[in-house]
Amino acid sequence: MPSQTGGLLAGTADLSVDGTTYMVTGDFKYKPGNKKRETLGGMDRIHGFKETPSAPYIAFNLRDWGGLTVADINNWTDVTCVAKLANGKTVIGSAMWTVEEQEVDSTEAKFDVRLEGTDNSVTEVPTS
Template sequence: MADTTNRLAGTAKVTVDGLTIMVAGNFKYSPSTVKRETLTGMDGVHGYKEKPQAGFIACQVRDSGGTTVADFNGQTNVSVVAELANGKTIIGSGLWTVEAQEVDSEDAVFDVRWEGVEVTES
């Protein structure tokens, strides 16, 4: 068995409501809950403003024969779980998809982004 203690990146295994999807690439996530922006004036830096921000999980999915792209567009309350090469598990609960999914038939892929209140990493 290969030693994987130094592996940091390269794989992502993703399930949506328990159903495994083919991840072609570009896996990204954010557990962040706020977005800050620096406020400046003509006399210098004044501080910052802070707004709530939805967490997200996103990836490029392979459009296999068993995949129904329209189903992704209809997802409004799903759980997404990802297991990464570095040993982290990313969990999103009560997520919905944003943007329309467009298939690139050259490589049979489409982008999906789920957003919601709860995205955690462990």
């Protein structure tokens, strides 16, 4: 149960990668977990579950602008991503790399970025 209610909880994110600030247009998502569980059911009952590794990630949309070279983002490896969210939480991704290619929507001047990393590469620093 939250200790405080009311106030700003969602809607904004300030993002930097390796110290450079970028314009986030939306869809900021992150997953700090590093395992995926699936239920194993048989014809008679549920037998248990299996667990497989899953890459932690940080994903977002960025705004394209004249001073940005989108191709450089595709070359990101071993980067540190820091996001400050509306609720005061800070999300940090360490030693991350881009996956998927960046495809720019020139109507809105935006594109998707997804960073993935190894176990425990995404951490959350809650508000105090």
